[in-house]
Amino acid sequence: MIHIVFGAATAGSLKQAFCEMKQDQVNDIIAFHDIYSIGPLLHLHEHEGQENRIEWLRNVISNEFGHFDDMVTDQHRMLQQIKDIKDGTRILIWTGSNAHEQIGLRYAIYLLKEKNIELSLINTTTAFDQLFNTNTRRMDIRHAGEITTEKLKVLYKSKEHMHSVTKEERAQFLIEWLSFAKENHTLRIWQKGQTISVPEDEFDAYLVKMAKRLHQSHPEEEYIVTPRLIGEVLGHLEQYIDDDFIEYRLKTLIDQGIFDMIGRRTSMRYYSIKLTEFGQNFKKWVCCREYEDHPFVKIEGDYGYEPFHCGHCQCHLEKDDVPISDTLFSKIWNWNIQYGRWFDEETDELVLNGADMEKKFNQEGERITEEVKRALSPAFQIEYSPSEYTQYFI
Template identity: 40%
Template sequence: MEIDQLKKVIEELPEGEVKSLLFHILLRVNHIGEKGYSETEFVDDVKSIYKTILDITKERSESKQASTCQRIHILFGGSPEGSLKVALKEMGVFEKERVISFWNLFSVGPIWQLHEEVGKEARFAWMKEALNDKHEEFQEYLLRFHQTVHQIMSIPADVPISLWTAENAHEQTGLRFVLHLLKDKPNDIKVINTTLAYTEHFKQADIKYVVLHSGEIPPEKLQTIYEHSKQKYSLSNLERQQYEQEWLHLSDNRESLRIWRNGKIQSVCIDYYDQYIINLAKKLRRERESEEFMKSARLIGEALGHLDQYIGDDFLEYRVRKLIENGVFEMEGSLKAMRYYGVKLS
């Protein structure tokens, strides 16, 4: 890339992204020589940051060149984004309607003052420390968060918005965060509750099934939900204000875990699921008496499969590693990723 093009790319980056990039580059400089972090790894990290910036800039450029957008869809998590894009293509409206999605899992990690720069820095510092970056995607994840916020703040005032959210702490927290970002915008906004919509349109008398998160819904059923959403009312000013106030209340809390109970988001202690994991480990040990150590991936998979909450396997592995650190579990292998080590109760 020529110098003039590079300058243009940097000039177009939002201030928050620039500060974040600079912080993480300087942090890596500070870590050279520490904890086995080499200059070669530093160069590779900077190259990765460079590539991510170019990719995001290209996406923004393509977005600006696209035809006039008639509706914006905002989702939470990667899976529903792909499914909705397929649905929009099948309906022949993909060229006119745009999809914006967060990679964040809003049920996990601090959200204290997340609408401010200090809150963003606190959240990502926690995530970098707590969650195993097994695919080395953290830097791209960080940049894409800033990109998504920038995209939302840049939505023209006359473009209607649809917010897709299931009944879980992740998507419901994300919903309130986005509505706070949009608090000064006059856009027409609809909230599509995928859990309720799925039950309404696809309930079968002989099958008890409740959608846990929007990513579970296939594209053909998202089409049906979208078509019926056209008859639904947009949020009133009073409803928007209520969501915004709920966000301010949530973002005033310093807990790093949230669950969905009785139709509300509840902030709970970070060790909320520790005893659940321990009890499950005891159960699996009884079932597999011949195995001294059980694969951590097996334990985490079982824990995730029996939960009625959407918190992700990364968080559960973080708690398993904490239980190892606290002497509750013994381990063998490498903590590089869950598939590399086994655990047993001490």
């Protein structure tokens, strides 16, 4: 069997998993060493489109330690490996619920369209959730490269998560790929179960927002080391976006006067940044364009953070994003710190009267939500999202 994966991290972890399982498939992994959530896809299945994408990536991806050159070489190797696949071969494509791997899936199936093969796929996001997440403990993975070798072994042995792709499904994937290959957008995200194209500056406001947070938490440091800012952004984004792309946008904002810098831009390790006075007032939107056009706040209990989330993209919102009085916010915060007290983390069990505690928490949450509605309606849509932990224990 040949395994197709999207990214060097996934390929390395899967290869290690096969070695530890003493499988003879170590050399049967074809890796698409690219990230398809960024960069142009226009005519990518043709030579001209591939060259155009490489030229765009050349301005985005660092070539420190030959990283970019290696990626180009790996791309050429991958295309040759696909051509060399023989009819009758069994192929398993490892994908996930994110823009990068969903586009990679469709691209791979298009490249295989002339092959008479037995094709299956595994959605690692769904499989991981069903195999490892529980009612009380969960880990949300953004792409297969975040899955450990040990868990990949479990996924591979769990055959019920492998889906045989029908002729009709292959035909639909081809149509969807050709639709992507007609676009010249350079950024795509996963939203509401599908891949959508968004403007290249989609995360600029979030980048500025994270810089403000770092400035506030480290007031003694005039400049922020660039890797710290990029790590902060990537750590909070629910999307799988490459760090090189975030740095590319940071450099664009430096050129636009949003950030000032010291050092050399040859590598993110060699320069530091700070928001300019102009940058301090920069705000295109809070988290997504939908929120800007139609502010939608979900109030839900959370551990240690403001209990606000965007009702459109689910991003975490901060106090400054929800224009309520300090008095009302204090009331909300005092309510929020009670979240989860009905659950004993050491025993994974409810505490005595835990169900009643959660019920009272939700009742108070609904009452507070009504106060927020009165303060912000009709400009904001406000909803309460109740805690539902205890229902799994009763």
